[in-house]
Amino acid sequence: MxxxxxxxxxxxxxxxxxxxxxxxMPLHFVAWGKALREWECAFAEEQFYAWGGRPVDEIIRALNEVNNLHMPVDEVLRRKEALFVEMLPQxxxxxxxxxxxxxxxxxxxxxxxxxxxxxxxxxxxxxxxxxxxxxxxxxxxxxxxxxxxxxxxxxxxxxxxxxxxxxxxxxxxxxxxxxxxxxxxxxxxxxxxxxxxxx
CATH class of the missing domain: 3.40.50.1000 (HAD superfamily/HAD-like)
Known part of the structure; x- marks a missing residue:
């Protein structure tokens, strides 16, 4: 097409x-899921796609606010991106x-x-x-x-x-x-x- x-x-x-x-996007969603599970933070797939295009650090701050959490932004960002890079062959x-x-x-x-x-x-x-x-x-x-x-x-x-x-x-x-x-x-x-x- x-x-x-x-x-x-x-x-x-x-x-x-x-x-x-x-x-x-499916690979990013898997990486988010793995990274956020370490902090017991939920991230619904519908919300993930609705926030498409937003910077990763901004998403982590928003998740902290929505879930009343205090995840360290830089640490979670590095972890999530590392998990994504591991899946790049796919x-x-x-x-x-x-x-x-x-x-x-x-x-x-x-x-x-x-x-x-x-x-x-x-x-x-x-x-x-x-x-x-x-x-x-x-x-x-x-x-x-x-x-x-x-x-x-x-x-x-x-x-x-x-x-x-x-x-x-x-x-x-x-x-x-x-x-x-x-x-x-x-x-x-x-x-x-x-x-x-x-x-």
Whole structure:
């Protein structure tokens, strides 16, 4: 299935990573479950997907608040990411997105704009052998406000030297789409594997 790209002469493509380029969300959910069980903290799958695109440290703080816990943010973040990296050999790409990346590579600049830590994003892209396709990565910890705030996408556009309205965003999660809209950018929604399989 090919992606439906808006008819506009875009000058840059900005991609979310998890759930957009790589089918990593199920692996991230397993890693979250293992890391949080060590602190007896629940994280429902529905809530996990609703918070897609939010930085990991922000999710841990929110879970602390919701569950009246005091999990050490940096420690839980490192543990969760380490568990995810262990599962990288299982990682698959999103076929239609990978196809579009290969088709468009070299024509306009690409950036990854992610709520994940740079180490995790780099590891995912390297696993698929596509790290070299991207001119720029903007990851968690490299901006002040995460998605749905427009800051991550606006920072990427600024670093690329491209006007926001000339950037097209590829996203799977509602917070990311809200971020793109707030940044004044058009977007393409990437359906989850479950939705794609049901078609």
């Amino acid at each position: 090919k992606l439906a790209i808006p008819d506009y002469p875009f000058k840059a493509y900005l991609f979310d990573c998890d759930g957009t380029i790589v089918d990593s 990682l698959q790409g999103i076929p239609e997105v990978l196809e579009h990346i290969e088709h468009s590579y070299g024509k306009i600049p690409f950036a990854v704009v992610s709520g994940g830590p740079r180490r995790s994003v780099e590891a995912s892209l390297n696993t698929l052998g596509i790290r070299d396709r991207f001119d720029l990565l903007v990851c968690a910890g490299e901006y002040t406000k995460g998605k749905p705030d427009p800051e991550p996408f606006l920072k990427a556009a600024n670093l690329l030297g491209i006007a926001p309205e000339d950037c097209l965003v590829f996203e799977d999660a509602d917070p990311g789409i809200a971020s793109a809209e707030a940044a004044g950018m058009q977007w393409v929604k990437i359906d989850s594997p479950t939705v794609r399989a049901a078609r």
